[in-house]
Amino acid sequence: ELKVEQNPLFLSMQEGKNYTIYCNYSTTSDRLYWYRQDPGKSLESLFVLLSNGAVKQEGRLMASLDTKARLSTLHITAAVHDLSATYFCAVANQAGTALIFGKGTTLSVSS
Amino acid sequence: NAGVTQTPKFRVLKTGQSMTLLCAQDMNHEYMYWYRQDPGMGLRLIHYSVGEGTTAKGEVPDGYNVSRLKKQNFLLGLESAAPSQTSVYFCASSPPGQGFLSSYEQYFGPGTRLTVT
Numbered sequence: 001e002l003k004v005e006q007n008p009l010f011l012s013m014q015e016g017k018n019y020t021i022y023c024n025y026s027t028t029s030d031r032l033y034w035y036r037q038d039p040g041k042s043l044e045s046l047f048v049l050l051s052n053g054a055v056k057q058e059g060r061l062m063a064s065l066d067t068k069a070r071l072s073t074l075h076i077t078a079a080v081h082d083l084s085a086t087y088f089c090a091v092a093n094q095a096g097t098a099l100i101f102g103k104g105t106t107l108s109v110s111s
Numbered sequence: 112n113a114g115v116t117q118t119p120k121f122r123v124l125k126t127g128q129s130m131t132l133l134c135a136q137d138m139n140h141e142y143m144y145w146y147r148q149d150p151g152m153g154l155r156l157i158h159y160s161v162g163e164g165t166t167a168k169g170e171v172p173d174g175y176n177v178s179r180l181k182k183q184n185f186l187l188g189l190e191s192a193a194p195s196q197t198s199v200y201f202c203a204s205s206p207p208g209q210g211f212l213s214s215y216e217q218y219f220g221p222g223t224r225l226t227v228t
Contacts, residue, residue, distance in 0.1 A: 004153075033216060042201065043154075045216035088153060098169050099144075099217070101153035 002027045002093045006102035013079040013109045021105045023072040023089035031092035032072050033099065034063050036085045043088065047074075081109045112137050115220035117202050123226045124192045132187040132223050134202030142205045143185040144169070144217065145177060147198040154201065160185055192227045199224050 003026040013019050034046040047056045049065035056063050062075045072089055086106045090099040118133040141162050146154040156169030160179040176188045189196060203217040
């Protein structure tokens with residue numbers, strides 16, 4: 001059974017500092033997705049990672065995928081208040097019948 | 112394009128009542144999904160559809176039924192609502208690609224907040 005674990009679940013960040021969120025998954029998969037959710041809102045797609053070693057960057061966020069270690073990281077550079085949200089990683093199961101989501105990491109940026 | 116829309120946005124039901132949630136997409140996507148989101152649980156897949164007239168069970172299908180009579184619509188039904196079905200329900204769609212779930216991201220609707228008392 002595919003399980004997806006994110007850590008930390010909560011992260012209090014200071015403006016201007018760097019942080020990393022980790023997403024571990026338990027069985028082989030070649031598709032990993034990162035989403036952002038603002039309070040009371042829907043999910044917004046951030047990154048789609050499809051192969052080992054894939055790295056994608058958008059603004060202050062950079063995501064990478066290591067399929068051998070079954071690990072994805074979301075790196076935040078010089079945190080700003082606008083990044084405060086909940087971030088989910090999701091992994092496609094082998095049968096391709098579901099996206100399995102992590103529980104989410106809630107980021108809070110303070111000055 | 113409106114993208115993915117959901118109706119209604121909010122609903123309060125009494126235990127045992129029934130209702131249908133409507134999801135519509137105008138992107139001509141083949142695949143559609145229904146998820147529920149509960150605090151601290153992430154999103155869990157209820158049912159999905161890979162095309163008009165087809166449906167399949169996801170992780171947590173019990174207590175729900177679905178239909179996909181038209182490509183652009185995906186309906187989620189609760190025949191006899193229970194308090195455990197209090198949740199936020201999200202619909203999503205995605206285009207086909209190299210296989211089911213494809214390489215393309217899923218596009219999510221705004222959600223329906225359902226309370227069962």
